[in-house]
Amino acid sequence: xxxxxxxxxxxxxxxxxxxxxxxxxxxxxxxxxxxxxxxxxxxxxxxxxxxxxxxxxxxxxxxxxxxxxxxxxxxx
Numbered sequence: 001x002x003x004x005x006x007x008x009x010x011x012x013x014x015x016x017x018x019x020x021x022x023x024x025x026x027x028x029x030x031x032x033x034x035x036x037x038x039x040x041x042x043x044x045x046x047x048x049x050x051x052x053x054x055x056x057x058x059x060x061x062x063x064x065x066x067x068x069x070x071x072x073x074x075x076x
Contacts, residue, residue, distance in 0.1 A: 001044050004052070005065040008032070008044045023048065025066045 001008040001021070009021040019040040020033035030051050032043040055062040 001041055003045045003048045006030075006048050007065065008047075010037075010040060023051075026063050028063050 001010065006026075007024045009024055010019065011021055012019050018033050018035060019037055020031065021040065021044060022032075023030035023044075028051070030047050032040070032047040034040040034043045052062050
């Protein structure tokens, strides 16, 4: 999955019956989960947006996605 230049993983935990993932290739840890595959992408997008909002609220620079570090995709 991709959103604003960030890439996320998709995993399924059969024991818990949930889909989950994390944003890849960042030092910061951003995770998300949902009860079905259809809702996982929305949870991923929400997690990225919340991360960016939190960085701006704290007046810190968000960690850019590795593939687009110079493009600053969150600024769009």
